Amino acid sequence: CDQKPAAEFTIGFSQCTGGDEWRRAMLNGMQRELAFHSNVELLYRDAKYDNQKQIEQIRELANSDIDLLIVSPNEDQPITPVVEEVYRMGIPVVVVDRRISSPLYSAFVGGNNGEVGKLAGQYIQMLLKGKGKVIEITGSPKSSPAMDRHQAFMDQVASSPDIKVVTINGEWEKQYARPALLQIIDQHRDVDLIFGHNDRMTVSAYEVCKEKGLLGKVKFVGIDGLAGKTGGLQMVSDSIFKATILYSPGGEEAIRTAMKILKKDSYDKETILQTAVIDSSNVHMMKQQTDKILLQQEDIETQQRKIDDQLKIYQNQQMFLYGMSGL
Ligand code: FRU
Incomplete structure (x- = not known):
């Protein structure tokens, strides 16, 4: 029933x-x-x-x-x-x-992925003081966020002719971003900054740089700014990333x-x-807000489990009663 x-x-x-x-x-x-x-x-x-x-x-x-x-x-x-x-x-x-x-x-x-790409470009121009080598790791080039982020980013950094950009395709995921970066990193050991189209790929770039002994020199900027242990907010708060650009789900x-x-x-x-740059200046405020949401989410899940348990008990009782009455 x-x-x-x-x-x-x-x-x-x-x-x-x-x-x-x-x-x-x-x-x-x-x-x-x-x-x-x-x-x-x-x-x-x-x-x-x-x-x-x-x-x-x-x-x-x-x-x-x-x-x-x-x-x-x-x-x-x-x-x-x-x-x-x-x-x-x-x-x-x-x-x-x-x-x-x-x-x-x-x-x-x-x-607005155009805005996201532009903000990343402006922030990177500021970080590099208008000069340096950037590796950009894009999402799938046939998906609209990757196209818009890339275009707006390139348009923005075009106003700094001393910023050189090498673009590779990471297909949104570590499993593609990692080999793509490993393939070129030895030719670009002078890289100053890696900009990933999401925080997941940016974390994998950080890991590659760590293995290649490049940490310390290379800066990292990602996109998404999720809460949680592996999210971009934590990466900024732990100073692994310089910044992440907020992209709300x-x-x-x-x-x-x-x-x-x-x-x-x-x-x-x-x-x-809305989007925004999240860096060391505002990450704590952002974390406080999103931690609240995470706690609410846990509450909802606990409540939902309780409701499901109650429903199961109720259904079992119904079945038992029907059984007794021979229905
Ligand atoms: C998640 C994701 C995000 C990215 C978005 C773009 O699947 O890869 O990390 O910002 O998709 O569509």
Whole structure:
């Protein structure tokens, strides 16, 4: 006997990858916000960086009677047509974090990656006093955040002709960033700074430099600024990174926009999440704020476990009672 009332709304969520802390923080944020709406069910699919898989998962979700789709597209070109298809079926679409190359979506929620790249460029110009060698490790060059971050970063540092940039592709993950950097690092032992398109790849660059005896000389700047033991805030606070550029996952904001659409309230087509440089001057304040959220998250998880346990006990009792009455 299923005691759960049928959901009033079903939201499908197609995530390009689910395997890292940033994506987990996004999902946690969504679940925190969904706790205010007991009438909503979230159908979650992880495409594991595979365009074809994401296309199939989006189609499967669209055919599962969802009321709205949230999608973070792996690469914009291959995923755009299927998102347009869903939108044309009359299903509202909220695009998060990564963009598609079409105006056929209901709302976008995410950071301004041009601004992120520009801030990184300005900060690095300041750190290097306008002169030095930078290795930039990009995310997948076919994903919109990597394209926008790279372009804006290059445009910014172009105003410092004595800053030389060597760009390599780290595909967002340590497993690609590490070998890519190992391949070139011996030719660039004079590197002054490594700028990674996320904190995970930047940590792996730090490890490579440590192995190569380059620590002390090389500075590190990342992007994301997550809380937690391995997050960018900790790296800045431990002086491993000079800075990280905040890039919020925005799970709460995505659900808030989705709920407005579902309830036919007015909503913003573009919700741009704020960014900022986090360095030694403000990292402690940032950590205090995010530590509070982490504690709240733990509370929610404990509460959820208690509710689940209660529900199990209740269901067992029901089964026992039905058994006794011979139903
Ligand atoms: C997480 C991530 C972040 C990055 C974002 C860009 O999967 O790689 O680290 O900022 O995606 O889409």
